[in-house]
Amino acid sequence: MQTDIEIARQARCLPMPEIAAMLGMPDTALLPYGHDKAKISQDFIKGLGDRPEGKLILVTAVNPTPAGEGKTTTTVGLGDGLAAIGKQAAICIREASLGPCFGMKGGAAGGGRAQVVPMEAMNLHFTGDFHAITSAHNLLAAMIDNHIYWGNDLQIDDRRITWRRVMDMNDRALRDIVVGLGGVTNGSPRQGGFDITVASEVMAILCLASDLDDLQKRLGDIIVAYRSDKSPITCRDLKADGAMTVLLKDAMQPNLVQTLENTPAFVHGGPFANIAHGCNSVIATRTALKLADYVVTEAGFGADLGAEKFLDIKCRKAGLAPDCVVLVATVRSMKMNGGVAKSDLGAENVAAVTAGCANLGRHLRNLQDYGVPVVVAINHFVSDTDDEIAAVKDYVAALDAEAILCRHWEQGSAGSLELATRVAEIADSGVADFAPLYGDDLGLFDKIDCIAKRIYHAVEVTAPPQVMAQLREWEAAGYGNLPVCMAKTQYSFSADPALLGAPEGHVIPVREVRLSAGAGFVVAICGEIMTMPGLPRVPAAETIHLNDLGQIEGLF
Missing domain, CATH: 3.30.1510.10 (Domain 2, N(10)-formyltetrahydrofolate synthetase)
Known part of the structure; x- marks a missing residue:
């Protein structure tokens, strides 16, 4: 089986002016960074102000597990699928951080036949x-x-x-x-x-x-x-x-690249969703919406973090409203949430899949509370059995929603045509009636409490007296109308990464708060989450090297 990087090396990339032309951009709008990536000039973006905007599709996922859910892969696969059914489509994703690339999580370019290229550059220094x-x-x-x-x-x-x-x-x-x-x-x-x-x-x-x-x-x-x-x-x-x-002048300009199937891809910004707001840049998303009829973007980690912040921070601040949400799940992740160890995921276990679907169900219901239609994408793995896939579909159907099996990792756009067709139908239907979870006028602690109880299903939020005093001081200083950005483990609805599934009755401990007055939100740091991660016992950096041909090995 070929690795992601081997597949990426075989890509037949189009010149960047041809990618830009797909979206109606002239050559003069591009600032080339080599032959296979470019930035889009601020002057060109300013001229797009009066154009109508396309449909916005958010891709999110269940809580991540070591088994991997493939959220970025699904984002890329869906974008390619929309293009394959004749839609003018673009994707918007985040840039990769060197931390996880050399640690354990990996890069941010997708995988298999659903990747953004050049993947080596994107996962390393990219455009700086x-x-x-x-x-x-x-x-x-x-x-x-x-x-x-x-x-x-x-x-x-x-x-x-x-x-x-x-x-x-x-x-x-x-x-x-x-x-x-x-x-x-x-x-x-x-x-x-x-x-x-x-x-x-x-x-x-x-x-x-x-x-x-x-x-x-x-x-x-x-x-x-x-x-x-x-x-x-x-x-x-x-x-x-x-x-x-001055230092950020060039960095402020969105990056344009392409997928393996030559779908335009805007890759810009990269905040993590467990410790920051987890979305690509507003300027990239808005530019894509002015140029494409359908824009597929992702929010980091699970829907309890990335999607919540996309909807309650990014959409609130930028005046955006998604037309459809795609919730990614895998049979493997359902098994892990159902209590199966990673080493045993290859064996069929329908009962564990059904038990683990409680995690999927909670995310689904949470997203529906925002007034946006949701479709579940089952990202297929070769070890999945028909009965296990049926168990996920039956569970979702019982919640009056639909789940679609996707094989984009293996087949590219050919494996996501059903999903793309349905997503386009939903986006075009105009049934979305988006509203954020809470209003601006709610108190800062009340906003934290709202997220903890309505999204995480916690029974209580605790905070030391100094945190409560700090929140009151910020409210008195005029910052009470800001949204909150929860910094919390990505692995669980709780603050305990080992508590999988759909826990109830847990407590969310807020140990520290930080005011991001420039960004326009208050960060609530919960439990043991760290804003400076550490490397694992065996970091990926140990196996990354150049081969005899000068090519990168070990990145994937």
Whole structure:
């Protein structure tokens, strides 16, 4: 069996001007990055303002398991399937972080016959967007410490600096560190730390900004520290917003590539959904909607995280409304949620599949509460049996929904034609009546409580007194109308990654809250979730190398 990277190497890519022409873009709209990728110019995007928008289709999934669900693969397969049935389609996905590529999760280009290419470039440095975000973030960090060193005219309380540093790698040793050691010339010692770049507020801002002017305004609004009287100090106060915008000027422009079947693919931005808002950029999605009749996008991890944040943060902030949601599930993931160990997934177990479908059912009902029609895509694996597939379909049918078997990993668009046809019918029907889960005027803790109880089915949310006090202070300062971004394990509806299925009656512990004033949301950090991951015992980096032909091996 060929690996993903072997399949990708055989791709017959069209020149980027031909991909652009499929969407009515002239050559002058492209800024080439080599022969197989390009950025779309801001000037061209500005000229699209009056065009009508196409149909927006969200792809999400059940809670991820080590068995893998194939959400990105389904996103790509569905986009190719729509193109194969004669629809003008485009896909919008996120860029890959080096952290999971060299850790254990892998890349973000899809798999099998449903991939975005060039997959090696996309999963590594791509067009340098993540490097630009990292540099802009750390420029601000350097300017904070530099300001203190040169007299601290803004009276920054170094005990109340909230801006950490970032890097695009998993490195647990950097979670909590001390900076400024070595004497007066190195600054004053204080506690600090690193997050992974995808958790940076700069990443969130780039993904939510509408243009360069909006980008600079949002960067300026970032709160980096407080004075002793607790009054905030912003990036604008430090005069860093202009230089940060310069560093992000090119990164702000969406990237255009293609699938194995030459469907246009917008790949831009990359916040994780377990610690950030988990969606590709607003500017990429909006540009795609102006150019294509059907736009397929994904939200990270399970629907309890990625889809909730897509619907309650991205759609709220950008004025978007999905016309259809595709919920990805696999027989293997149903078995694991039904109590089967990963080593035993190859054996038929209809009872476990049926038991595990409770996880699928909860996601399905949660999504339907947003007023958007949902169709389940069963991503096929070769070990699936007819009876197991039937069990999933029967379960979904009992909930007055439909499940469609998809074989895009193996067959490309030929394996997703049924799904594409049905999704187009639903999107065209106009039955969607989208509404966010909560209103802007609900209190910050009440928003956290709403998500925990209505989406996670928790019985209670707990938070220490300092967290509650902080939320009240932000409300008094005028931030109470912001949505909340839950940072929580992706593996469970609870805060316990081992609690699979559809748990009831659990408690969601909020241990910390962070204000992302520039991005426009409040982050609630729950349980043991980390904003700087660590590498596994055997990281993928150990097997990644160049072969004798100079080709990358081990990436997939």
